Amino acid sequence: MDFNHTEERRMLADSLRRTLARGADWATLAELGVLGALFTEDEGGFGGQGFDIAVVFEELGRAGSPLPVVEAGLAGGLLADCGQAELVEQIIAGTLRPAFAHGEPGLRYDHGPIRTRYEDGRLTGRKSVVEGAEGADLLVVTALENGDTVRLFTVAPDAPGVTLYTTPSLNGGSVSEITFDGAAATPIGGHMGLVENRIEAATLAVCADALGAMETARDMTLDYLRTRKQFGIVIGKFQALQHRMADVAIEIEQARSAVINLAGHLHADALARDRHASAAKNMVGRVARLVAEEAIQMHGGIAMTEEYALAPVSRRLIAVDHRYGDEDWHLERFIRLSA
Secondary structure (H helix, E strand, O other): OOOOOOHHHHHHHHHHHHHHOOOHHHHHHHOOOOOHHHOOOOOOOOOOOHHHHHHHHHHHHHHEEEEEEOHHHHHHHHHHOOOOOHHHHHHHHHHEEEEEEOOOOOOOOOOOOOOOOEEEEEEEEEEEEEEEOOOEEEEEEEEEEEEOOEEEEEOOOOOOEEEEEEEEEEOOOOOEEEEEEEEOOEEEOOOOOHHHHHHHHHHHHHHHHHHHHHHHHHHHHHHHHHEEEEEOOOOHHOHHHHHHHHHHHHHHHHHHHHHHHHHOOOOOOOOHHHHHHHHHHHHHHHEEEEHHHHHHHHHHHHOOOOOOOHHHHHHHHHHHHHOOOOHHHHHHHHHHHHH
């Protein structure tokens, strides 16, 4: 199997890296084609494959971008699955920012049971830890229709009956608790199978994002070890620190292999895809925390200051394990699927 990126993917990665280094907003990402890379040609984009997603999010993670691209890809993918071509076209053009509201209080990482209900054109219920809801133009919401079937609905975030309580998140964006109190909603169909498919794609995006952030933390730590002096010599010459950096480098490459495996199996049958998703998420969650902790330790006291550039990178890496299932949850799922 050839793991080298195509020329188009390399060009996208290079362009995105340069653009993010200068600073990029939502419109800039759309103009560059980043949002279009998340969708297949049939959906109106030009990518949509596992490696397209991995290329985009590795660069976003490397730059520490706080823009809610994962959430837009997840919600946009569900809109595409439900035949909402006009809305998907607006997402790709950068004129519409959606967010996906699925998790509910007490559910943690499992996909149910859903308690939010849709009756007589109205939604009633609560959604928790909704990323990117603040500033979103449209919410894609899961709810029970007719009391027993999970369907998808679209809701305007500023509609009467919708209340958001938003707080900053560890990864640099924001998360919201959303209450629906008889909010007007538009049914778009769908089912839980579509939600599970798109969450696996979002899991790949989060893993690739973490891989980029790990490389940034590694490079920052190497630069520090090459310049910080102790006892008259740079600390990078101390053998103990060299061994620790070697361990970090090995762990990052193992995480990279897991991301590649998931990207290559994203469109495989459900069992193979889910096993690779759990294997990758378990590996990345563990390694991301290790890299963050080692980077802080080897930087010393300066790494504990909020003003230092490592702080947001470390928070981003710690947050990885809490998105779409932590390492313990995915280990249990991997064992269950393997059995």
